[in-house]
Amino acid sequence: xxxxxxxxxxxxxxxxxxxxxxxxxxxxxxxxxxxxxxxxxxxxxxxxxxxxxxxxxxxxxxxxxxxxxxxxxxxxxxxxxxxxxxxxxxxxxxxxxxxxxxxxxxxxxxxxxxxxxxxxxxxxxxxxxxxxxxxxxxxxxxxxxxxxxxxxxxxxxxxxxxxxxxxxxxxxxxxxxxxxxxxxxxxxxxxxxxxxxxxxxxxxxxxxxxxxxxxxxxxxxxxxxxxxxxxxxxxxxxxxxxxxxxxxxxxxxxxxxxxxxxxxxxxxxxxxxxxxxxxxxxxxxxxxxxxxxxxxxxxxxxxxxxxxxxxxxxxxxxxxxxxxxxxxxxxxxxxxxxxxxxxxxxxxxxxxxxxxxxxxxxxxxxxxxxxxxxxxxxxxxxxxxxxxxxxxxxxxxxxxxxxxxxxxxxxxxxxxxxxxxxxxxxxxxxxxxxxxxxxxxxxxxxxxxxxxxxxxxxxxxxxxxxxxxxxxxxxxxxxxxxxxxxxxxxxxxxxxxxxxxxxxxxxxxxxxxxxxxxxxxxxxxxxxxxxxxxxxxxxxxxxxxxxxxxxxxxxxxxxxxxxxxxxxxxxxxxxxxxxxxxxxxxxxxxxxxxxxxxxxxxxxxxxxxxxxxxxxxxxxxxxxxxxxxxxxxxxxxxxxxxxxxxxxxxxxxxxxxxxxxxxxxxxxxxxxxxxxxxxxxxxxxxxxxxxxxxxx
Amino acid sequence: xxxxxxxxxxxxxxxxxxxxxxxxxxxxxxxxxxxxxxxxxxxxxxxxxxxxxxxxxxxxxxxxxxxxxxxxxxxxxxxxxxxxxxxxxxxxxxxxxxxxxxxxxxxxxxxxxxxxxxxxxxxxxxxxxxxxxxxxxxxxxxxxxxxxxxxxxxxxxxxxxxxxxxxxxxxxxxxxxxxxxxxxxxxxxxxxxxxxxxxxxxxxxxxxxxxxxxxxxxxxxxxxxxxxxxxxxxxxx
Numbered sequence: 001x002x003x004x005x006x007x008x009x010x011x012x013x014x015x016x017x018x019x020x021x022x023x024x025x026x027x028x029x030x031x032x033x034x035x036x037x038x039x040x041x042x043x044x045x046x047x048x049x050x051x052x053x054x055x056x057x058x059x060x061x062x063x064x065x066x067x068x069x070x071x072x073x074x075x076x077x078x079x080x081x082x083x084x085x086x087x088x089x090x091x092x093x094x095x096x097x098x099x100x101x102x103x104x105x106x107x108x109x110x111x112x113x114x115x116x117x118x119x120x121x122x123x124x125x126x127x128x129x130x131x132x133x134x135x136x137x138x139x140x141x142x143x144x145x146x147x148x149x150x151x152x153x154x155x156x157x158x159x160x161x162x163x164x165x166x167x168x169x170x171x172x173x174x175x176x177x178x179x180x181x182x183x184x185x186x187x188x189x190x191x192x193x194x195x196x197x198x199x200x201x202x203x204x205x206x207x208x209x210x211x212x213x214x215x216x217x218x219x220x221x222x223x224x225x226x227x228x229x230x231x232x233x234x235x236x237x238x239x240x241x242x243x244x245x246x247x248x249x250x251x252x253x254x255x256x257x258x259x260x261x262x263x264x265x266x267x268x269x270x271x272x273x274x275x276x277x278x279x280x281x282x283x284x285x286x287x288x289x290x291x292x293x294x295x296x297x298x299x300x301x302x303x304x305x306x307x308x309x310x311x312x313x314x315x316x317x318x319x320x321x322x323x324x325x326x327x328x329x330x331x332x333x334x335x336x337x338x339x340x341x342x343x344x345x346x347x348x349x350x351x352x353x354x355x356x357x358x359x360x361x362x363x364x365x366x367x368x369x370x371x372x373x374x375x376x377x378x379x380x381x382x383x384x385x386x387x388x389x390x391x392x393x394x395x396x397x398x399x400x401x402x403x404x405x406x407x408x409x410x411x412x413x414x415x416x417x418x419x420x421x422x423x424x425x426x427x428x429x430x431x432x433x434x435x436x437x438x439x440x441x442x443x444x445x446x447x448x449x450x451x452x453x454x455x456x457x458x459x460x461x462x463x464x465x466x467x468x469x470x471x472x473x474x475x476x477x478x479x480x481x482x483x484x485x486x487x488x489x490x491x492x493x494x495x496x497x498x499x500x501x502x503x504x505x506x507x508x509x510x511x512x513x514x515x516x517x518x519x520x521x522x523x524x525x526x527x528x529x530x531x532x533x534x535x536x537x538x539x540x541x542x543x544x545x546x547x548x549x550x551x552x553x554x555x556x557x558x559x560x561x562x563x564x565x566x567x568x569x570x571x572x573x574x575x576x577x578x579x580x581x582x583x584x585x586x587x588x589x590x591x592x593x594x595x596x597x598x599x600x601x602x603x604x605x606x607x608x609x610x611x612x613x614x615x616x617x618x619x620x621x622x623x624x625x626x627x628x629x630x631x632x633x634x635x636x637x638x639x640x641x642x643x644x645x646x647x648x649x650x651x652x653x654x655x656x657x658x659x660x661x662x663x664x665x666x667x668x669x670x671x672x673x674x675x676x677x678x679x680x681x682x683x684x685x686x687x688x689x690x691x692x693x694x695x696x
Numbered sequence: 697x698x699x700x701x702x703x704x705x706x707x708x709x710x711x712x713x714x715x716x717x718x719x720x721x722x723x724x725x726x727x728x729x730x731x732x733x734x735x736x737x738x739x740x741x742x743x744x745x746x747x748x749x750x751x752x753x754x755x756x757x758x759x760x761x762x763x764x765x766x767x768x769x770x771x772x773x774x775x776x777x778x779x780x781x782x783x784x785x786x787x788x789x790x791x792x793x794x795x796x797x798x799x800x801x802x803x804x805x806x807x808x809x810x811x812x813x814x815x816x817x818x819x820x821x822x823x824x825x826x827x828x829x830x831x832x833x834x835x836x837x838x839x840x841x842x843x844x845x846x847x848x849x850x851x852x853x854x855x856x857x858x859x860x861x862x863x864x865x866x867x868x869x870x871x872x873x874x875x876x877x878x879x880x881x882x883x884x885x886x887x888x889x890x891x892x893x894x895x896x897x898x899x900x901x902x903x904x905x906x907x908x909x910x911x912x913x914x915x916x917x918x919x920x921x922x923x924x925x926x927x928x929x930x931x932x933x
Contacts, residue, residue: 148816149816152748152816152849153707153709153747153748153751154709155709155710155747241748242706242707242748242750242751245706245707245709245747245748246706246707336731337729337731338731339706339730339731342706343706431818432817432818432819433815433816433817433818434818435816435818435849436818437818437847437849437911437914437916438709438710438713438746438849438914439710439712439713440710440712440713440716440717440913440914440916440918441713441916442914442916443916445818445820455916458716631878695815696813
């Protein structure tokens with residue numbers, strides 16, 4: 001039997017609420033719904049401090065994904081659907097499957113809002129990968145393979161991401177995934193049973209339920225423990241991207257049918273808490289109850305116990321609440337036109353129950369009620385339960401950046417060392433395993449600029465840019481500052497391609513929230529996110545909190561507030577990349593976002609690159625390396641006058657000269673600082689090839 | 697106007713951009729889903745797009761090549777209809793024996809198999825036309841030695857064949873496209889997957905079936921001289 005993560009006082013509260021001892025199924029159901037993973041009980045009060053509104057916000061946090069207004073094309077108003085989640089615990093235990101199911105889940109979160117999924121992004125944090133044969137090195141390889149296998153097969157391009165290697169993640173990797181979709185504003189599908197839906201059938205769609213992924217929600221709400229290895233592995237779900245590929249296409253067809261007929265339905269991905277969690281949330285959020293017959297669930301094996309049928313987290317499943325008159329057509333699309341039962345064993349769409357007027361959540365199994373509870377008690381947000389009595393201080397300060405301080409005597413050799421280090425090197429060997437261009441809408445593929453850019457509406461010049469940030473070295477030094485930098489850096493990356501930032505998502509990855517020290521880090525990070533986003537006038541529209549990222553002896557990961565920024569471009573033909581373009585042009589440094597956007601709009605910027613904590617010299621050499629990759633033979637002469645660039649900013653290449661110039665673009669591929677010079681090709685080879693030892 | 701079917705197998709994932717680009721050049725191109733396979737015989741030409749048909753079980757393209765959906769394609773190829781396969785579509789054409797052979801026995805004589813190094817790779821590449829353009833009606837409108845941009849995005853794209861078949865591919869003008877640098881130089885560094893003969897694409901004996909591993913339809917903005925030439929070929933055929 002799997003451990004439940006509920007604490008003793010919560011068990012008492014269940015019994016009090018029910019007026020009796022819970023049944024076995026009820027115990028597991030409450031365990032999932034009241035888990036940290038589902039309920040955000042330790043974080044909700046703080047998350048309220050994040051700004052979530054703005055003129056571009058079509059839908060803020062609360063459903064499976066947030067929605068931002070994109071723009072108009074052919075008289076239609078389009079919006080971008082975005083969701084951001086972690087799949088850290090599963091990826092640490094079974095990295096290929098854990099990461100793959102992370103992609104599958106986030107894609108369905110966007111899909112179920114009525115959107116066509118047009119991109120994913122990932123933020124990965126791995127341990128010290130230097131030693132072959134270690135589990136942490138295996139994690140770093142298999143996570144990438146899992147994301148690649150799933151994303152490539154479903155045909156969704158990987159647009160952006162980052163990866164860091166730090167010993168703080170030796171026993172707890174982070175796998176944060178983001179998905180983006182396109183929807184016409186008038187065709188958004190919500191996840192709540194709409195008014196007047198009393199009696200509507202609940203339709204379960206997708207993979208046959210099996211025993212995989214049982215206990216996933218509460219597993220993610222506990223510290224990983226080697227003694228529970230077998231149960232932990234069983235809690236990880238099994239990915240089937242082939243089924244998801246077909247499920248997505250069939251669901252697009254179903255949405256088209258619903259829009260044709262002018263039907264408002266509800267749709268929601270099955271995540272933590274399985275059939276029970278999903279159906280209960282659809283109905284409760286519409287002000288209804290639900291009645292589900294567990295015997296009607298399509299299963300992969302006979303005699304599954306009712307608690308597994310109810311809360312097991314088998315992947316590739318969704319639930320619709322549909323008006324009765326359309327149910328037969330929807331079943332026909334999934335089961336016949338897209339032949340789900342032939343795609344995966346017993347996969348199908350099936351009616352499993354009904355929306356009810358009475359606000360109870362009732363599960364029957366073999367004709368008997370195995371769960372019968374007040375639906376609001378089951379799904380009502382819980383909070384404040386776990387705040388430690390006393391806040392601890394931040395942990396010891398680590399050097400804030402991977403950047404070695406530049407040696408005045410020999411700056412270029414230090415720079416070469418940085419660019420060939422795991423911190424500073426190109427991520428290309430990692431992301432070239434990802435299909436970055438499927439769908440044919442990718443304008444700037446991953447790795448070719450600070451943000452990925454896609455033109456999601458064929459025939460329209462409108463573009464969407466996306467980038468992620470969150471440097472763990474800052475997290476160790478100062479969680480609040482790290483969160484502030486994560487926002488600023490994600491925003492800058494989007495600005496650097498010429499896109500106007502319109503919204504943010506976040507995933508807050510921390511240790512055990514019952515530890516005063518780790519909870520204080522979380523609270524400080526929220527402070528940092530909240531005031532920085534407010535200063536920049538940007539809303540958070542989706543997010544996720546992942547606690548318990550620590551090893552059995554209580555050592556937590558570096559505080560990791562990971563932020564994604566979404567930006568829009570009115571014309572993708574105007575994008576700018578970091579590759580140097582023209583000998584004789586100049587490089588200048590600025591921190592002014594509006595200045596950068598204006599200069600790009602005016603067409604005076606040849607290239608632009610974000611300056612991170614690695615410094616302005618590293619940024620300039622990366623621009624030269626990008627030019628080498630593009631086949632240009634350009635170099636750069638850099639000023640040896642010291643610049644205060646430690647808070648980062650932008651490096652712009654422009655043909656007009658300016659007073660505050662950082663460097664000059666050279667017509668030969670060398671980097672020159674003072675008297676010293678070095679071949680760009682040599683630096684490029686070291687920069688580009690470093691990760692080959694792990695990903696070749 | 698002649699019609700082009702873009703086949704959608706379970707697991708296909710590049711159908712939308714493929715049909716879109718064919719239409720850019722004026723083709724009457726339509727998606728034909730596996731549930732409508734019985735209509736395939738009515739089309740004048742076929743395009744097999746990228747993806748992972750039937751999950752690439754056994755080998756890439758192996759199941760799809762033996763699917764009933766391929767019957768009208770093989771019959772059509774025999775009648776001289778044009779057939780183009782991109783990436784997974786190319787793998788399927790080789791598995792069906794249509795390229796470099798004739799499809800008669802549905803037995804492959806060559807395959808696009810596991811890359812060296814053995815991973816999926818997504819990389820911008822160039823392909824160079826190495827046969828006379830008029831060797832194939834599909835490439836007839838290209839310039840001799842044309843170098844075209846495309847994206848390699850596959851885990852199984854390395855040409856493999858027995859010694860005899862490899863000699864036949866090289867000697868009987870089946871090697872339609874090789875990987876090249878932007879300036880047209882052909883070398884190992886420009887070949888992303890260890891493919892024999894630097895092969896990126898093969899044509900059948902009669903020149904009406906072309907299998908190309910990299911994706912011209914993923915270049916942004918969407919333009920492809922090869923797709924344009926294919927559409928002209930369809931109208932002329």
